[in-house]
Amino acid sequence: xxxxxxxxxxxxxxxxRTYIAxxxxxxxxxxxxxxxxxxxETYLEFMLQNINAAFDIEGKKLNGFFVFYLILHTxxxxxxxxxxxxxxxxxxxxxxxxxxxxxxxxxISRTRLLLSKFIASSIYTLxxxxxxxxxxxxxxxxxxxxxxxMVQKSDMFILLDKSDVLWRYAAAYGxxxxxxxxxxxxxxxxSVFADNAIGPIIGAMSVVIVATILTTMDxxxxxxxxxxxxxxxxxxxxxFFDRPVDVREVLKSALVxxxxxxxxxxxxxxxxxxxxxxx
Amino acid sequence: xxxxxxxxxxFVASVAVAQxxxxxxxxxxxxxxxxxxxxxEGRMKLDVxxxxxxxxxxxxxxxxxxxxxxxxxxxxxxxxxxxxxxNVNALLAGGxxxxxxxxxxxxxxxxxxxxxxxxxxxxxxxxxxxxxxxEKEAVIRKAVVTTKESGTYEILLNxxxxxxxxxxxxxxxxxxxxxxxxxxxxTFEYEKGGEKKVEEKAKSKKGTVEITYxxxxxxxxxxxxxxx
Numbered sequence: 001x002x003x004x005x006x007x008x009x010x011x012x013x014x015x016x017r018t019y020i021a022x023x024x025x026x027x028x029x030x031x032x033x034x035x036x037x038x039x040x041e042t043y044l045e046f047m048l049q050n051i052n053a054a055f056d057i058e059g060k061k062l063n064g065f066f067v068f069y070l071i072l073h074t075x076x077x078x079x080x081x082x083x084x085x086x087x088x089x090x091x092x093x094x095x096x097x098x099x100x101x102x103x104x105x106x107x108i109s110r111t112r113l114l115l116s117k118f119i120a121s122s123i124y125t126l127x128x129x130x131x132x133x134x135x136x137x138x139x140x141x142x143x144x145x146x147x148x149x150m151v152q153k154s155d156m157f158i159l160l161d162k163s164d165v166l167w168r169y170a171a172a173y174g175x176x177x178x179x180x181x182x183x184x185x186x187x188x189x190x191s192v193f194a195d196n197a198i199g200p201i202i203g204a205m206s207v208v209i210v211a212t213i214l215t216t217m218d219x220x221x222x223x224x225x226x227x228x229x230x231x232x233x234x235x236x237x238x239x240f241f242d243r244p245v246d247v248r249e250v251l252k253s254a255l256v257x258x259x260x261x262x263x264x265x266x267x268x269x270x271x272x273x274x275x276x277x278x279x
Numbered sequence: 280x281x282x283x284x285x286x287x288x289x290f291v292a293s294v295a296v297a298q299x300x301x302x303x304x305x306x307x308x309x310x311x312x313x314x315x316x317x318x319x320e321g322r323m324k325l326d327v328x329x330x331x332x333x334x335x336x337x338x339x340x341x342x343x344x345x346x347x348x349x350x351x352x353x354x355x356x357x358x359x360x361x362x363x364x365x366n367v368n369a370l371l372a373g374g375x376x377x378x379x380x381x382x383x384x385x386x387x388x389x390x391x392x393x394x395x396x397x398x399x400x401x402x403x404x405x406x407x408x409x410x411x412x413x414e415k416e417a418v419i420r421k422a423v424v425t426t427k428e429s430g431t432y433e434i435l436l437n438x439x440x441x442x443x444x445x446x447x448x449x450x451x452x453x454x455x456x457x458x459x460x461x462x463x464x465x466t467f468e469y470e471k472g473g474e475k476k477v478e479e480k481a482k483s484k485k486g487t488v489e490i491t492y493x494x495x496x497x498x499x500x501x502x503x504x505x506x507x
Contacts, residue, residue, distance in 0.1 A: 057357050150355065156330075157330045161354065
């Protein structure tokens with residue numbers, strides 16, 4: 001299986017489009033860091049105007065942990081779209097190139113073949129997140145230093161001690177990995193049905209965009225839908241920045257995401273096993 | 280003639296009482312004036328319904344007459360606006376106020392004399408201070424201060440090892456809080472849907488800051504940069 005996965009990884013990293021996501025993420029992170037470095041204090045004043053009216057906040061408010069938190073907020077909504085680029089291409093890309101028929105003619109079970117493709121897509125997803133974490137966290141810490149982390153919610157202001165922050169980022173990374181693998185598995189499922197990569201990429205992106213919009217719109221009629229939208233559970237990485245962490249809520253969302261991954265990959269395998277591969 | 284004598288007697292009596300209060304405050308001030316500056320190590324706990332912050336070790340800097348700063352080493356500290364009020368020295372600094380006797384009271388089991396201070400400076404943010412003064416130790420045990428900007432707040436002080444300097448071991452500062460609400464778009468927070476959390480915390484309009492002092496370094500000089 002590892003041999004197959006390595007071949008799939010080779011294919012992924014041979015394509016220039018794979019690096020679009022790394023370049024885009026790197027650029028966004030650098031732009032945010034640059035903007036914060038140049039005018040972060042003004043941004044902070046705006047963010048804290050409500051609390052500044054009644055409280056004096058002393059200390060290094062603009063610090064690496066805060067900037068990385070801001071980066072995560074901005075990026076974790078958009079990274080799913082970049083992941084679709086690779087996961088949506090996994091099977092459909094082969095079909096488009098005409099190599100899929102050749103591939104399934106090999107003495108390897110379709111299940112193993114598909115699983116290796118999914119594992120390779122997941123590794124790509126993890127590498128992308130790791131790249132984001134390293135550049136975002138280490139870069140921000142190097143530029144802004146460390147201090148306590150201020151987390152602002154609509155009705156609560158949370159201050160986390162700097163010694164209490166890193167494990168939260170590690171846990172949020174694990175949760176984000178689960179979220180992004182859910183998106184990858186959706187794009188992967190769509191990829192099984194198409195003969196060119198554009199369809200599954202756009203299809204998965206559309207589902208993520210529509211579900212994200214439904215998640216973010218605060219309209220009662222949509223609120224009933226939200227518990228069933230995986231995009232709603234994807235936002236629960238923020239749960240690790242509560243004090244105390246609502247473990248039950250975070251765990252519930254993690255399980256929902258895990259169930260989605262299992263469902264999407266199982267469906268992909270089930271359909272692919274019966275698929276009449278003509279291209 | 281009889282009424283004249285009565286008024287004169289009452290006037291003399293009230294002046295005598297006011298003088299007694301003033302003398303008491305002089306004793307308190309004399310004690311405080313021994314302290315030119317201090318650096319204190321302590322632990323601060325903030326209890327406000329909409330702020331979730333851990334108790335933390337802080338360093339408190341003070342310099343005469345009313346410069347006061349609370350800092351958390353390498354971290355962030357939050358104090359209510361006008362946090363200088365956590366320091367009672369600021370209340371007596373300057374001495375431009377009129378004293379009015381307010382009787383007696385008991386604070387944490389200690390008998391105190393109540394003195395009301397009315398600032399004579401019209402520009403002063405403080406409108407009225409009610410001090411509960413421990414006559415025996417010549418220290419303020421409790422102060423209720425009404426300000427123009429921040430409403431009314433209360434300071435409770437416990438004394439121990441540094442009573443001789445008029446410095447407390449523990450200060451509990453109670454203040455009024457305003458509502459805290461930010462648009463969800465700004466905080467990137469979204470309505471989750473499903474079952475709503477009913478246990479919405481009863482949001483108190485009062486907040487407290489508690490500073491427990493572990494040690495003071497008195498009159499050793501405090502660097503200016505600590506007040507920036």
